[in-house]
Amino acid sequence: MIKEKRKERVYAQIKIGKVGVALLVRKMAIDALRLANTAFAVDMFKKLCEKDKTANIVFAPLCTSTSLALAYKATKGDTATQMAKALHLEDVKDVLFGFQTVTSDISRLSSFFSLKMVKRLYVEKSLNPTTEFINATKRPFPSELELVDFKEKTEETRQQINKSVSELTDGKMENILNEGSINDQTKILLVNTAYFVTNWMKKFPEAQIKECPFKINKTETKPVQMMNLEATFCLGYVKELKTAILELPCLNKHMSMLILLPKEIEDDTTGLEQLERALTPETLVQWTNPSVMANTKVNVFLPKFKVEGDYDLKPVLESLGMTNIFNENVADFSEMSETKGVVLSQIIHRVSLEVNEEGAELSEVPGYRILQHKDEFKADHPFIFLFRHNKTRNIILSGRFCSP
Incomplete structure (x- = not known):
């Protein structure tokens, strides 16, 4: 009887040890992803600053890194290597788990703030993404991947995307795609939008x-x-x-x-x-x-201020070394599709930020x-x-x- 109890204690300790190791590994993965996303955010900021030394700038780096991480999982070879380097993902052991955790945590912010974020990768349906790819990315990127018909229903698809983005941002981001911005040759379209109005812990009187x-x-x-x-x-x-x-x-x-x-x-x-x-x-x-x-x-x-940013990120990403994904002669999206010549056709990035006085009333007394x-x-x-x-x-x- 005593021996059995000792065995149970040993097994319990081993089990607890394994759980502890698993939690530590997960924490290390999330920490590594945070550092990667921070590095990418700084890189983007510096590139946008280079374009205009005096302009107001606002952008949503996490939207872009999330969408690009999904695209990265579709790539192989040199294309994947370039993306991993530009996104600083070389030392991130479990990219999918990391983004799944971050996306889940940040999605809860919309219940506290006027924060709307859209991170979408629109893929031409005739590329026939494999079932394996779709299933593997469904949990970490639950709403990021959408199959559409650029080829046969170009204008209808454009209007559909505009309507969808408008609804997802409570009407704050209208007409994200202008007429003629996509065509029947569009393969993959990346759309990022973010809208945020501040709500402070302490209200400015x-x-x-x-x-x-x-x-x-x-x-x-x-x-x-x-x-x-x-x-x-x-x-x-x-x-x-x-x-x-x-x-x-x-x-x-x-x-x-x-x-x-x-x-x-x-x-x-x-x-x-x-x-x-x-x-x-x-x-x-x-x-x-x-x-x-x-x-x-x-x-x-x-x-008090309101700033808006509207960027074509293709030249920014190319200057960061991510060139293959835009070149149909060398782009390798074979992890997603067997079709040759698949490229990231366009990246739309639009952000609106409003900083005002609103927030909770001051609790300090008398003031x-x-x-x-x-x-x-x-x-x-x-x-x-x-x-x-x-x-x-x-x-x-x-x-x-x-x-x-």
């Missing part, structure tokens, strides 16, 4: 919103509606770049806005070029690490006015921002604000 000058450069300003709030926030500082980093939590702390703000405009640019040069996946992780930021009483000035020994964070000149999902630490939206 309406009475504190005032028109203020926003410095575009050393000599020019534009008027902006400036919000103001005094409260305790997480604040960091990059001494060598004279840049403050503020974390503004959104409702229930599911997401945070991280703002990278140089102290002043010290050159003849927007004041961001030095910071953009120094920004790498490694420095971003280092600068925003909770261990180097501290809870501080801060007097925050942040403009925001009496906080002492506070730092000031005054975003009255260009800054870089990102919205991070705090559970998975993936970047959902990123960009820069240079001009009202």
